Amino acid sequence: MLNLTKLSKSFRGTKVLDNIDFSIGAGEVVGLIGRSGAGKSTLARIVVGLETPETGSIRLDTQEITPGKGDARRRIQYLWQDPIQTLSPYLSAAGAVLETLHGFDIGRPQTRRARAQDLLASLGIVAQIAARKPHELSGGQCQRVALARALAAEPDVLILDEPLSALDVTSQLGVIDLLRRVHAKRSLSMLIVSHDIAPLRLLASRIAVLDGGQIVEDLPLPRFFATARHPLSRAYISTMKVQSDAA
Amino acid sequence: MVTGLEVKSLSVLSGRGEPLLDRVSFNLAQGERIGLIGASGSGKSLTAGALCGLLRPPLSARAMALRFYGNDMQALTPRAWRALRGTTIFQIFQSPGTALNPARKVGAQLVEAAVTARGCPVRDVADALKRVALDPEVARKFPYQISGGMKQRVLIAMALLLRPRLLIADEPTTGLDVLTEHEVLETLATMLDATGAALLFISHDLRAVRRVATRTLVMEAGQIVEDTAISALSTSRHSGARALANAVETLEGRC
Numbered sequence: 001m002l003n004l005t006k007l008s009k010s011f012r013g014t015k016v017l018d019n020i021d022f023s024i025g026a027g028e029v030v031g032l033i034g035r036s037g038a039g040k041s042t043l044a045r046i047v048v049g050l051e052t053p054e055t056g057s058i059r060l061d062t063q064e065i066t067p068g069k070g071d072a073r074r075r076i077q078y079l080w081q082d083p084i085q086t087l088s089p090y091l092s093a094a095g096a097v098l099e100t101l102h103g104f105d106i107g108r109p110q111t112r113r114a115r116a117q118d119l120l121a122s123l124g125i126v127a128q129i130a131a132r133k134p135h136e137l138s139g140g141q142c143q144r145v146a147l148a149r150a151l152a153a154e155p156d157v158l159i160l161d162e163p164l165s166a167l168d169v170t171s172q173l174g175v176i177d178l179l180r181r182v183h184a185k186r187s188l189s190m191l192i193v194s195h196d197i198a199p200l201r202l203l204a205s206r207i208a209v210l211d212g213g214q215i216v217e218d219l220p221l222p223r224f225f226a227t228a229r230h231p232l233s234r235a236y237i238s239t240m241k242v243q244s245d246a247a
Numbered sequence: 248m249v250t251g252l253e254v255k256s257l258s259v260l261s262g263r264g265e266p267l268l269d270r271v272s273f274n275l276a277q278g279e280r281i282g283l284i285g286a287s288g289s290g291k292s293l294t295a296g297a298l299c300g301l302l303r304p305p306l307s308a309r310a311m312a313l314r315f316y317g318n319d320m321q322a323l324t325p326r327a328w329r330a331l332r333g334t335t336i337f338q339i340f341q342s343p344g345t346a347l348n349p350a351r352k353v354g355a356q357l358v359e360a361a362v363t364a365r366g367c368p369v370r371d372v373a374d375a376l377k378r379v380a381l382d383p384e385v386a387r388k389f390p391y392q393i394s395g396g397m398k399q400r401v402l403i404a405m406a407l408l409l410r411p412r413l414l415i416a417d418e419p420t421t422g423l424d425v426l427t428e429h430e431v432l433e434t435l436a437t438m439l440d441a442t443g444a445a446l447l448f449i450s451h452d453l454r455a456v457r458r459v460a461t462r463t464l465v466m467e468a469g470q471i472v473e474d475t476a477i478s479a480l481s482t483s484r485h486s487g488a489r490a491l492a493n494a495v496e497t498l499e500g501r502c
Contacts, residue, residue, distance in 0.1 A: 036424045169494040195424035198498045
């Protein structure tokens with residue numbers, strides 16, 4: 001579905017992505033994990049045209065694309081890390097979804113409002129909440145509205161940059177459950193950028209580890225936990241073990 | 248078991264007299280490690296502020312008893328509070344940068360803490376940095392030259408030098424990636440083992456709390472709604488506490 005070939009990017013002389021080849025299959029959910037500053041978000045931002053790579057190409061299906069331009073702008077949607085800052089403070093939840101429907105000319109104009117309400121309701125945002133603006137919503141609710149706005153574009157690929165890191169554990173579980181349902185219903189391809197392996201265990205079918213500008217491990221989920229060899233992969237797996245259990 | 252900290256019916260009132268903390272009571276034994284968890288705005292940091300004498304008008308705190316190893320903390324003068332903070336009760340905040348002087352190198356700040364508080368030999372500074380898994384070269388750097396996780400470990404090294412009897416850590420790993428969080432919590436445990444200090448670990452994240460604490464207090468709307476061993480949280484009578492435990496169990500596979 002999405003193929004990245006020989007992608008490179010530097011910041012102030014430091015190579016963050018170094019000739020990376022990476023792909024996401026149709027309907028596949030891939031978790032991309034790495035330390036702060038490893039280049040995970042840079043890779044995600046390149047895919048949606050928010051950063052320009054120094055070298056490399058990106059193909060959607062078989063066609064080379066310019067990220068953020070033409071139909072790729074609709075087909076690849078991006079969910080930001082901070083769910084509150086991602087939404088316009090001037091638009092209600094319903095208004096944010098409507099804006100996307102208008103912008104991409106999706107559905108008949110007279111049915112768009114109902115379509116936006118239905119989409120929000122399917123993600124647990126009822127009409128009363130849909131009338132509220134971001135500052136009147138919780139972090140978890142903002143994340144749902146941002147997801148509804150992205151899904152309104154009817155994308156083929158959803159890029160999620162740390163979608164859970166601003167949420168407490170109970171809200172995290174709610175969003176994880178939501179993403180699983182969305183994936184089951186729409187068979188979207190997803191790239192989930194995370195610094196934490198625990199939610200990826202519940203969401204991803206494959207885990208890739210980014211370190212020193214390279215993908216140092218890339219394995220299907222069960223094999224990752226059983227056979228991953230890179231020290232960073234092992235360190236992430238070890239964070240799932242609780243020291244106080246042994247004490 | 249020696250009671251280190253005794254908190255009995257602690258309330259904090261806003262300027263308009265509204266209770267922001269409502270009759271909070273708990274005891275912390277010598278060397279015990281407990282977590283204080285709750286959502287944003289539940290009163291966790293206000294509790295820490297009240298325990299460190301850091302609340303300022305219009306906020307006011309009152310308690311039936313607030314004792315530290317038998318001494319009445321409510322009777323302390325501002326000068327006595329200053330003598331207590333750092334050397335006896337040490338606090339680590341979410342933003343470690345605010346606790347360090349931006350214009351002085353890390354080593355100088357550690358030396359100052361060690362010498363003025365306990366008269367530790369200067370060589371202990373390098374040793375403390377090593378024990379929190381930091382290169383002694385960090386001593387030559389300014390705070391802005393090191394990462395957030397390293398700054399937290401510098402503060403833990405400072406606690407190693409000062410050897411407090413109680414460490415209050417207020418969201419010390421929030422905003423750190425999970426591996427850095429793991430490293431910071433490991434060094435925190437090393438520091439507690441070395442000093443025998445008790446720990447009050449404040450966090451909204453039960454996953455972090457259960458790595459360092461064995462008992463937890465759950466706060467909701469200014470009240471403590473549960474006080475139990477972390478291993479018993481999943482069978483708590485309080486639905487919010489159970490939900491927290493179940494969420495962690497689902498995320499990590501067990502609790």
